[in-house]
Amino acid sequence: DVKVTQSSRYLVKRTGEKVFLECVQDMDHENMFWYRQDPGLGLRLIYFSYDVKMKEKGDIPEGYSVSREKKERFSLILESASTNQTSMYLCASSPSKKPQHFGDGTRLSIL
Amino acid sequence: ILNVEQSPQSLHVQEGDSTNFTCSFPSSNFYALHWYRWETAKSPEALFVMTLNGDEKKKGRISATLNTKEGYSYLYIKGSQPEDSATYLCAFQMNTGFQKLVFGTGTRLLVSP
Numbered sequence: 601d602v603k604v605t606q607s608s609r610y611l612v613k614r615t616g617e618k619v620f621l622e623c624v625q626d627m628d629h630e631n632m633f634w635y636r637q638d639p640g641l642g643l644r645l646i647y648f649s650y651d652v653k654m655k656e657k658g659d660i661p662e663g664y665s666v667s668r669e670k671k672e673r674f675s676l677i678l679e680s681a682s683t684n685q686t687s688m689y690l691c692a693s694s695p696s697k698k699p700q701h702f703g704d705g706t707r708l709s710i711l
Numbered sequence: 712i713l714n715v716e717q718s719p720q721s722l723h724v725q726e727g728d729s730t731n732f733t734c735s736f737p738s739s740n741f742y743a744l745h746w747y748r749w750e751t752a753k754s755p756e757a758l759f760v761m762t763l764n765g766d767e768k769k770k771g772r773i774s775a776t777l778n779t780k781e782g783y784s785y786l787y788i789k790g791s792q793p794e795d796s797a798t799y800l801c802a803f804q805m806n807t808g809f810q811k812l813v814f815g816t817g818t819r820l821l822v823s824p
Binding site for chain 2: 631648694697699702
């Protein structure tokens with residue numbers, strides 16, 4: 601079974617902090633994704649990566665950056681956290697042309 | 712911005728009822744339509760990936776159809792059970808070569824015993 605592991609289920613940070621959300625997958629998938637889920641808005645893509653050191657902006661990249669130094673790990677970085685980044689963050693991975701496998705999500709609160 | 716719409720937003724049925732939801736998506740640049748089930752406190756789980764117009768897929772009591780020419784997909788649940796309670800998401804994949812998905816906002820299904 602594919603395992604996508606997100607480092608924290610719940611996280612509380614302060615405005616202005618630099619926040620790192622980590623995601624690791626164990627199936628050698630090329631593609632990895634970061635989404636946020638907000639009530640009434642569905643899953644929105646922040647960034648994705650199709651290979652090591654490669655990244656592409658999704659639909660809402662502002663205020664975020666990503667890092668993929670190793671194939672199995674995809675990090676989402678909030679450069680200077682703001683209250684409007686309070687949300688549920690989901691990581692996913694997939695091989696080429698196959699469904700995405702999701703982690704359990706990180707519920708992030710920015711105070 | 713691509714628009715993927717799902718209806719209804721939520722649905723409350725009794726155990727044993729059959730139900731169906733709709734996903735509308737752009738009819739151009741189509742590559743695939745994905746269905747996911749997302750139970751509370753769990754991660755979204757892939758149900759189907761549909762690529763061909765007229766495709767029908769089935770998994771137990773759940774089935775889905777696809778019409779790429781008019782841009783819609785139906786998900787059916789026959790004889791709903793309480794364990795079917797979840798949010799059902801559809802996602803549109805363009806033929807850009809990337810695995811990027813555009814998700815609808817989901818249909819939240821509650822099945823009462």
